[in-house]
Amino acid sequence: MSIDLSQFFDVFFEESFEGLDIMEAELLNLQPGYEDSETINTIFRAAHSIKGGSGTFGFTSVANFTHVLETLLDQIRDGRRQLTAEHVNLLLQSVDCLRALLTALQAEEEPDLSNANELKVKFEEILGGKENVSSDTADSTSQGQESQTYQIDFKPLPHLFKTGNEPLYMLSELSELGDLETHAFCDAIPEIDDFNPEDCYLSWRLYLTTSYPESAIKEVFEWVEDDAEISITLCGGLFEDDVSVFTTPELESEKKETSSNETQNIDVPKINPATKAKPEASKKSAESTSIRVGIDKVDSLINMVGELVITQAMLTQLGEQEPTENTLAAMQEGLAQLAHNTRDLQENVMRIRMLPISFVFSRFPRLVRDTSQKLNKQVELKLLGEQTELDKTVMEKISDPMVHLVRNSLDHGLETPEDRIKAGKDPVGTVTLNAFHQGGNIVIEIMDDGRGLNTEKIKSKAIANGLIQATDELTIEEINELIFRPGFSTADEVSDISGRGVGMDVVRRNIQALNGSVEVTSAKGVGSTFTIRLPLTLAILDGQLVKVAKHTYIIPLISIVESLQIDIKKVSKVGNGLEVLRLRDEYIPILRLYQLFNHGGAIEELDKTLLVVVESDNHKVGLLVDDLLAQQQVVIKSLEANYQKVNGISGATILGDGRVSLIVDISGLIKLSGLKRPGTQELLVEQELDEVVS
Amino acid sequence: MITEKASINEQVMLADRDDDTQFLTFMMASEEYGMDILAVQEIRGWEEVTAIPNAPTYVNGAINLRGTIVPIIDLRVRFGLPQIEYGALTVVIVVSVVIKEATKIMGLVVDAVSDVYSINQETAKDVPDFQDSENSQFVQGLVNVGEKMVVLLNLKKILDLEVKQNEQLVVGG
Numbered sequence: 001m002s003i004d005l006s007q008f009f010d011v012f013f014e015e016s017f018e019g020l021d022i023m024e025a026e027l028l029n030l031q032p033g034y035e036d037s038e039t040i041n042t043i044f045r046a047a048h049s050i051k052g053g054s055g056t057f058g059f060t061s062v063a064n065f066t067h068v069l070e071t072l073l074d075q076i077r078d079g080r081r082q083l084t085a086e087h088v089n090l091l092l093q094s095v096d097c098l099r100a101l102l103t104a105l106q107a108e109e110e111p112d113l114s115n116a117n118e119l120k121v122k123f124e125e126i127l128g129g130k131e132n133v134s135s136d137t138a139d140s141t142s143q144g145q146e147s148q149t150y151q152i153d154f155k156p157l158p159h160l161f162k163t164g165n166e167p168l169y170m171l172s173e174l175s176e177l178g179d180l181e182t183h184a185f186c187d188a189i190p191e192i193d194d195f196n197p198e199d200c201y202l203s204w205r206l207y208l209t210t211s212y213p214e215s216a217i218k219e220v221f222e223w224v225e226d227d228a229e230i231s232i233t234l235c236g237g238l239f240e241d242d243v244s245v246f247t248t249p250e251l252e253s254e255k256k257e258t259s260s261n262e263t264q265n266i267d268v269p270k271i272n273p274a275t276k277a278k279p280e281a282s283k284k285s286a287e288s289t290s291i292r293v294g295i296d297k298v299d300s301l302i303n304m305v306g307e308l309v310i311t312q313a314m315l316t317q318l319g320e321q322e323p324t325e326n327t328l329a330a331m332q333e334g335l336a337q338l339a340h341n342t343r344d345l346q347e348n349v350m351r352i353r354m355l356p357i358s359f360v361f362s363r364f365p366r367l368v369r370d371t372s373q374k375l376n377k378q379v380e381l382k383l384l385g386e387q388t389e390l391d392k393t394v395m396e397k398i399s400d401p402m403v404h405l406v407r408n409s410l411d412h413g414l415e416t417p418e419d420r421i422k423a424g425k426d427p428v429g430t431v432t433l434n435a436f437h438q439g440g441n442i443v444i445e446i447m448d449d450g451r452g453l454n455t456e457k458i459k460s461k462a463i464a465n466g467l468i469q470a471t472d473e474l475t476i477e478e479i480n481e482l483i484f485r486p487g488f489s490t491a492d493e494v495s496d497i498s499g500r501g502v503g504m505d506v507v508r509r510n511i512q513a514l515n516g517s518v519e520v521t522s523a524k525g526v527g528s529t530f531t532i533r534l535p536l537t538l539a540i541l542d543g544q545l546v547k548v549a550k551h552t553y554i555i556p557l558i559s560i561v562e563s564l565q566i567d568i569k570k571v572s573k574v575g576n577g578l579e580v581l582r583l584r585d586e587y588i589p590i591l592r593l594y595q596l597f598n599h600g601g602a603i604e605e606l607d608k609t610l611l612v613v614v615e616s617d618n619h620k621v622g623l624l625v626d627d628l629l630a631q632q633q634v635v636i637k638s639l640e641a642n643y644q645k646v647n648g649i650s651g652a653t654i655l656g657d658g659r660v661s662l663i664v665d666i667s668g669l670i671k672l673s674g675l676k677r678p679g680t681q682e683l684l685v686e687q688e689l690d691e692v693v694s
Numbered sequence: 695m696i697t698e699k700a701s702i703n704e705q706v707m708l709a710d711r712d713d714d715t716q717f718l719t720f721m722m723a724s725e726e727y728g729m730d731i732l733a734v735q736e737i738r739g740w741e742e743v744t745a746i747p748n749a750p751t752y753v754n755g756a757i758n759l760r761g762t763i764v765p766i767i768d769l770r771v772r773f774g775l776p777q778i779e780y781g782a783l784t785v786v787i788v789v790s791v792v793i794k795e796a797t798k799i800m801g802l803v804v805d806a807v808s809d810v811y812s813i814n815q816e817t818a819k820d821v822p823d824f825q826d827s828e829n830s831q832f833v834q835g836l837v838n839v840g841e842k843m844v845v846l847l848n849l850k851k852i853l854d855l856e857v858k859q860n861e862q863l864v865v866g867g
Contacts, residue, residue, distance in 0.1 A: 551745055597747030639746075639756065642799045643765040644855050646746060652756060652763045660744040660756045660763055 012053045013106045017099070019046035021362070024095050028365045030088055040077045043091075045222075047073060050098065062101050065116045068123040069094050075127075078215060087126070092366075094119050147178065147211045149235040154221070155203035156228040162198060165224050171204070173220050178210030207235070291392055293352050301348050308341045350539065353393070357435045357444070358386035360399045364406060364433060371410045378417050378428040379410060385435035390442050394534055397514055398444070401507040405446045405530050406431065408503070413450035413528055423525060425449070437536070441516075444532040453522040455479045480520050481618075484508045512616075512667070515541075515558065541636055543653070543663065545629035546612065548593045549602035553625075554634055554653060554663045561613040561620060563628060566590075566606045578675075581611065581622055588613055591673050592624045593664075596648060602626055616666035621675070623664070632656075636663065648672040714812035719844055720787065720804040723775050727804075728811065728837075728844045733789045735799065737807055740784040750855065754803065759788065766801040772852060773832070778805070791849045800853050811844070813837050818846060 023046045026039050047070045054062035069091065075081040097115050104111035152174075156167060174180050188201045195201075208217065214232055221230050315334045321327050361383045372379040390398075414420075414429035421427050434445040455476055462468045462482045486505040511518045515535050522528035535541070535558070543554035544563075570582040571590070579590040590611065594602035603609050603626050611622040634653035639646060639662065650665035717728035743755030743766050752771035756763050766786060770777055786801040818835035834848040 599745065599747070637761070637763050639763050641796075642763060643746070643753075643756065646748065648747060652744075654758045654761065654763075658758055659742070660758045662744065662746070662756075 009057065009106075012057055013102060016050045016053060016102050019050050020095050020099050020102075022046045024092065024366055025362060027088055027092050027095070028369060030083065037077060040073065040083075044070065044073045044077055048222075059101075059105055061111055061113055061116065062098065062105070065094070065098065065101070065120060068120055068127065071127060072123055074215075078213065090119065090122055090126070094123075147209055149207055149209045150214065150217060151233045151235050152206040152208060152217065153204075153231045153233075154206060154228060155230075156200045156224065158196075158199040158201070160200040160224065160227050163224070163227050165227065167200070167202070167204070170220050170224070171206070174206065174208055174217065177212050177216060177220075178208055180209075181207040291353070291355065297348065297352055301345070301352075304341060304345045304348060308338070308345060311338050311341055351389075353391050353539070354389040354536075355392050355395060356387045357390050357395065357442070358383075360395055360402060361386050361433055361435075363399070363403075367403065367406065368410065368431060371407060375410060376416065377410065377414055379414060380428050380430050382430060382432040384432065388435040388437060388442060389536075390435075390534070391536060391539065393539075394442075394514055394536075397510065398516075398532070398534065401510045401518075401532070402433075402444065402446065404503070404507050405532075406433070409446060409448040409450065409528070409530075413448040413452075415451050419451075423451075438533075441533050442536055444534070446530040446532075447527060448529075449527040452524040452526055452528050453480055453483070453520065455524070458482055477521075480522055483520065484518070515556065539636055540633055541653075541663065542631070543634045544612070544631050545655075545661070546593075546623075546625040547627040547629055548597065548625050549599040551597075551599055552629065552655070552659075552661045553593070554661055555612060555614065555623065556650075556663065556666070557631060559614045559616055559666050561615050563610055563612045566609065566611050568607050571606060579606075583613070583622075586620065588620050588622045589673075589675060590622045590624055591669065591675075594624070596669060596672055614666050616670060619670065621666075621670060621673075623669070634661075634663070714814045717811050717813050717844070717846065718787070719808040719811060720785075721806045721808050722770060722773070722804050726808055726842055726844045728813070728846045729787075729789065729849055731810060733791055733849055735788040735790050738786045738788060738801070740780045740786055740803065753855075757786075757801065759799070759801075762799060764788065764799050764801055766803060767853070768803045769852070770803070770805075789849060789853070791853050793850055793854050798853060802852075811839050813839070813844075813846075 023043050026043045026046075029039055047066055051063050051066035051070055054060075054066065072081070072087065072091075076083050076087070094116075097119055101111045101113075101116060154167070154170075156165075160167070171180070171182060183205045185203045185205070186201075188203065189195070190201070210216070214234070217232055221228070224230070311334060315331065315338065318327050318331045318334060364383070365381055368379055368381040409431050414431070415423065415425075417427035420429065430447075430449050432445070432447040434447065436443055458479050459468070459474070459482075462479075462485070463470050467482060467485050468474065484504045484507075508518050511532055511534070517533045519531045519533075520528060521531070541554075542557040544557050544560055546553050546555055564583075566581060571579055572582070573579055580587045581590055582588075588611075590606075592602075592604075594600075594604075606624070609624050609626055610628055612625055612628070613620055613622050634655075636651045637653055639649060639652040646662075648665055648669040648671075649662045650668065651663045652660050653663060655661050716731040718731045718734050719726050719728040721727075741757060743757050745755045746753060746765070749755070752768050754766040754768050756765050758764075768777070780803070783806045784803065785807050786803055787807070788799065788801050790797055790799045792798075815835075818837045820835060832848055832852050834846045837844050837846060
């Protein structure tokens with residue numbers, strides 16, 4: 001019977017990409033000369049799984065390429081080859097290459113093998129000379145050792161079959177390594193009545209005479225380490241202390257204490273991909289559409305649903321009873337409990353969408369490494385607050401702006417090692433990514449200890465671009481703020497790393513699209529810090545309900561500066577009928593919401609209405625509303641999904657009474673009002689205001 | 695195996711073609727209109743809607759349909775027919791239609807729901823060529839059911855807000 005393997009392709013690709021991510025992360029941890037065997041093992045296992053999977057599914061190009069890579073890794077982990085920086089680079093390149101191959105295969109395209117073949121040649125050059133490259137399995141590289149006999153005790157746990165493993169295959173695989181003598185123990189087989197056909201009752205003692213190292217035998221059992229008791233013992237003395245890569249340091253020292261003539265049992269430590277690599281496997285995959293949810297979160301949800309069901313049952317029972325004073329009180333109590341349960345449930349469901357920010361952070365070590373090499377700079381990357389949780393949607397969208405900011409820090413912020421030494425600094429620059437919660441926001445800081453922003457240069461550039469007047473007196477903060485203006489780039493040359501002129505304004509716009517903000521602080525010679533502030537979730541918003549004619553709208557609380565009654569004496573009219581309110585020393589343009597939204601029946605007299613002053617893109621405008629209603633948290637729903645984009649509206653929500661209410665989009669509203677010329681940052685009215693003031 | 699599957703598919707399609715298509719019909723200004731019943735999700739009574747700013751005149755607003763925001767279109771206005779007071783019989787037919795690769799759920803306000811007919815599509819006549827009427831683009835065909843004539847509608851065109859009707863179109867937009 002043939003099985004259609006294609007149904008497993010998705011799983012294979014997902015796992016392979018995760019495997020590549022693990023390899024990449026671990027490779028970056030490797031310090032040539034100081035490599036620890038566990039790291040190399042993790043890399044090896046990831047590569048091995050990819051090779052195995054791709055072989056099974058018939059992706060021979062991937063399998064063949066992974067094979068050479070694995071051979072090198074195998075030699076390194078056996079200590080037969082010293083890891084060099086060149087190896088790490090080559091391995092990183094092959095991770096990229098494998099990713100490209102797998103992406104092509106996933107898209108059902110013919111993969112481009114030229115890169116893979118080039119890398120393969122390089123690998124073979126490294127492996128060549130000493131090793132036999134064309135040999136079939138990675139393990140055969142150690143041919144030439146004398147034959148030894150191992151005693152292998154293999155006692156599978158009863159549930160072995162349920163994990164999909166078949167001892168027979170392992171035995172036949174072992175027999176390929178050399179002469180195999182098998183003894184099966186059947187004494188554990190129970191009476192027929194107690195016999196469970198899905199359990200494994202057999203165990204084996206095997207004698208294997210082979211020229212392969214012990215690691216080759218362990219590899220056969222690699223997937224069943226957790227599901228079986230395995231002990232591999234060398235018969236006949238010639239024990240080599242350093243053969244086992246699985247040996248933990250403790251075992252290592254134990255071994256030295258015991259006399260080397262004795263036969264030794266080396267229990268395979270319980271470190272295997274299933275337990276060790278899984279938490280790391282859940283790193284990254286930020287782009288994938290599925291999320292892994294911690295079992296604790298699911299458990300607490302189940303608990304809450306349980307409570308909800310109980311409350312509901314109680315209420316149903318109460319509803320069926322004769323209505324009396326007592327049942328009414330009990331009913332009210334039950335309803336209060338129901339409200340409580342619902343709120344808990346809502347909070348916890350929202351928590352499911354929250355993932356640690358390490359999903360985003362984990363792509364930066366590679367980026368920093370590659371970029372700094374390209375720039376000939378020495379950089380240390382520090383990651384802080386990696387466990388800070390953030391909504392998945394926000395996370396997906398914040399990644400690109402962050403990449404941009406980090407690249408900027410590396411390219412423009414940090415000096416070259418020579419300059420740093422001249423400035424009396426450590427030649428190794430530091431870039432720090434820090435994330436933490438503050439109020440209802442998540443704050444992400446990108447800090448570098450470089451030269452800081454060059455305020456003089458920014459100012460002269462801004463004057464040259466006509467963003468400011470030469471006579472303008474600006475504070476340092478205001479000057480730094482200028483880098484977020486469109487078309488602003490101080491890099492003298494356009495480099496391929498940053499400085500393409502589409503710079504910080506895009507970063508700011510992307511972050512603002514998430515209802516967030518970005519700021520910069522900088523000190524000359526000390527470094528600069530970019531601070532991104534984001535709402536924890538895009539799904540819920542704190543809103544101020546306002547009344548316009550007979551309609552209820554919601555203004556995001558975060559953008560409201562203040563609400564006030566209008567003093568008519570302070571309102572003046574400027575060109576084309578626009579009204580502005582003088583508020584302290586500022587002029588606030590007044591936008592009549594009912595006009596912009598085309599609603600009749602609103603209060604038109606300024607002194608009978610309220611003005612909600614809101615801020616967006618650093619511009620303050622006043623929205624004229626009939627009345628302020630309640631403040632509440634609202635769940636954001638898409639209006640666009642079934643309708644179309646509405647200017648000045650960012651979404652919709654459902655109020656407590658089941659009615660739909662629309663959420664006002666401040667920056668869209670400013671556009672709708674025509675206050676802003678397309679492509680400029682200035683409000684039209686600001687120029688006119690200047691005239692009024694002067 | 696593949697060829698087997700293909701032949702089964704073919705058979706299914708043939709069976710479909712032989713079978714009549716079912717149409718839900720409704721009344722508007724004494725005319726009977728029909729739409730493919732498979733597009734219909736549910737039929738609801740008229741309820742208050744929330745106005746959408748600067749929407750075309752035929753968009754009444756949006757309602758909350760079990761947590762989804764669903765826009766409501768007045769089909770009379772869309773067809774340029776005179777508006778009437780919404781009454782007890784006024785219904786909203788909630789339909790789901792794929793427009794430009796996205797499934798949109800919208801509500802259509804009509805005077806009253808009428809009947810369900812099985813109609814053989816091949817008996818449907820082409821729309822007579824009304825030179826001037828933009829409304830003809832909303833019509834897929836005409837069929838006779840007994841004595842009556844039913845206008846079969848092209849929902850994709852009706853619900854595509856970019857398809858304009860007459861001149862009374864998008865204010866502001």
